[in-house]
Amino acid sequence: MVSKKDKKKQRRTGKVKASEQRLVMRDDDWNITKLSPTEVVEAIRSGDKIITRAAARMQTQNEATEIVYREKLYEAGIIDALLHFLSMCEGPFASVDLSINSNQRIFTPCHWVHLLNTMTKINLGKGRFNMQIVNNLGPLIKCMCDTKKRELFESKAQWYGSLDSFVRILGNVMQDADAGGVLLKIDGVFDMLLQCIFIKDCRLDIVKEMKQAEYELAPDFDDGGVLNKIAENAQTLILQMNHEHRGVRGVRSFTNDDGKYFKAMATTPIISSTTNGFCSTTPFVHLIAQKLKKNEKETRGFCLGTLMMLAQATKNEGTTDKEVIINVMNFALNSVGSFEDAMLITMTIFSILQPRTGVFTKVSDTRVAAAISSGLLELCIDFAVRYGEHTDPHPNTEDHMITNLWHLASSAHVTALHKRSFKAINGRRSSIQKALSDLVTGKNIYLPAGDQMDRSPVASTSENTFSIGWENKYPGRNARCSEIIQSVKAALFLSTTSCCQCLKTIRNSAVKRCSNCQRTYM
Numbered sequence: 001m002v003s004k005k006d007k008k009k010q011r012r013t014g015k016v017k018a019s020e021q022r023l024v025m026r027d028d029d030w031n032i033t034k035l036s037p038t039e040v041v042e043a044i045r046s047g048d049k050i051i052t053r054a055a056a057r058m059q060t061q062n063e064a065t066e067i068v069y070r071e072k073l074y075e076a077g078i079i080d081a082l083l084h085f086l087s088m089c090e091g092p093f094a095s096v097d098l099s100i101n102s103n104q105r106i107f108t109p110c111h112w113v114h115l116l117n118t119m120t121k122i123n124l125g126k127g128r129f130n131m132q133i134v135n136n137l138g139p140l141i142k143c144m145c146d147t148k149k150r151e152l153f154e155s156k157a158q159w160y161g162s163l164d165s166f167v168r169i170l171g172n173v174m175q176d177a178d179a180g181g182v183l184l185k186i187d188g189v190f191d192m193l194l195q196c197i198f199i200k201d202c203r204l205d206i207v208k209e210m211k212q213a214e215y216e217l218a219p220d221f222d223d224g225g226v227l228n229k230i231a232e233n234a235q236t237l238i239l240q241m242n243h244e245h246r247g248v249r250g251v252r253s254f255t256n257d258d259g260k261y262f263k264a265m266a267t268t269p270i271i272s273s274t275t276n277g278f279c280s281t282t283p284f285v286h287l288i289a290q291k292l293k294k295n296e297k298e299t300r301g302f303c304l305g306t307l308m309m310l311a312q313a314t315k316n317e318g319t320t321d322k323e324v325i326i327n328v329m330n331f332a333l334n335s336v337g338s339f340e341d342a343m344l345i346t347m348t349i350f351s352i353l354q355p356r357t358g359v360f361t362k363v364s365d366t367r368v369a370a371a372i373s374s375g376l377l378e379l380c381i382d383f384a385v386r387y388g389e390h391t392d393p394h395p396n397t398e399d400h401m402i403t404n405l406w407h408l409a410s411s412a413h414v415t416a417l418h419k420r421s422f423k424a425i426n427g428r429r430s431s432i433q434k435a436l437s438d439l440v441t442g443k444n445i446y447l448p449a450g451d452q453m454d455r456s457p458v459a460s461t462s463e464n465t466f467s468i469g470w471e472n473k474y475p476g477r478n479a480r481c482s483e484i485i486q487s488v489k490a491a492l493f494l495s496t497t498s499c500c501q502c503l504k505t506i507r508n509s510a511v512k513r514c515s516n517c518q519r520t521y522m
Helices: 004-013 018-024 037-046 049-056 064-076 078-086 110-121 127-136 138-144 156-173 177-184 189-197 204-217 226-246 256-267 284-294 300-314 322-335 339-353 365-373 376-387 397-414 419-427 429-442 480-494
Strands: 269-273 279-283
Touching (some): 078 127, 110 127, 156 204, 189 269, 204 269, 256 300, 269 284, 322 365, 339 397, 365 376, 376 397
16 A cells, blocks of 8 residues: 555655556546556546546646547547447446456446447547547447436446536537437437427436435435436537538528438437326427427527528428427517527517518418417517617617518518418407507607607508518608517508409408409408
8 A cells, every 4th residue: 555655645646556547547637647548548448436436537638748648548449448348338337347356446438428428528629539429329329318217337327427428429429420410320310409408398207316316326326416417418410510500601501411411310209208107298399489489598599590590491391380380479579689689589480480482472471470370570660669769889780670670561462361370460459459559559669760650540541561572661760660660550451351453442341252363352
């Protein structure tokens, strides 16, 4: 044994024999750089618990000496040693052949997963190691992606203890584009990442078992916040993948491969389980929209951005539906407070209602009607009042937000005489009229200099009112605010049983044909 006096001398001088390093490891802040890389790898191969844990907790600052030391660890075969152990993860831990004495032997194999995470985290740019990891990670992926069995080395505790590091390994390896492309093609990886985003919300069985794993792994494991970290890491990784498929080509320049990627994401079934084991599945896109209800500051930007890209890339084909629109509208009406949130929500709703090219001939009556029924026109009035005079340090930011809001109001205007939108507007007529009445009496909307506020409850049937893209002739920084209100009034006026071709009022609601131009209505 090494005396306390010798330990102090060793720490002061830095001279420690390899055979004695493991005995002073805890006192030396987990520093293994005083051992040769070959000795470290051999100790890991033998199953030395202290050396394995020390290597897993290795510092990751990019200091020159540490970089050189890690390079030597790679060359000494540390990746081969870890992949060898993890290739046996489908069997019992007792079957793993370890040569070291039992009292010094590792007893929690999840530390091998932690160490692989450490080595991949500091291995960015080393493509040959990343491809080696991907090509030999099959058994670990199979075990970790099986969220029903949830066993690693036939132990649930080891599965839970490895889950956070496993998600981090996937993220580290995906920094290499080639390795990441191969990894995502492995069955179960993509679904697992999407599942992890909702692991705390949907998998109550996992939350319950995590408590038990805490006791079995103590003191090496603490479940406090670990599920939140797993969800955050998975969310960050999915966000990174989303932007890779979006690129710098612009919001309407998605390729067919991008569309397939986002459609696969939207339709992936996410498992929801209760504590008693009852399971159900819900499409990813529905859960993302439902997650907005919680109004979590950490996730709302991710949810809105993901929904926006899903709608744009897939053109809403089999992805965003009425349920998604209702959830997004509820969030917009009840939870949006800042200008930044308002700007993002208007972009998201616009993408869902007009995902193809943004021209009004592509507007879907079904989608717009669902939005109107959930309060789209009241939202347009509210946002115009709250953010019409907003000043933002970023150039053109305000113009983008108000322009998107104008598009939303114009969507309702264009579809006002279509079957579903017509019914939706009439269903919310009193609410819309109240919002317009409050606007007139409150005198709190910003209008450009020289403009005159139209105080009528509905818009007049003038040429300017009913032309798409009505041009405000008055000068001002935010002229489209008045256009937004005019579009809302026009939609409300047209829904009073008017002919969309000649704008003549159909006084008898039972009449199915306009008496002026003979246009037939369904």
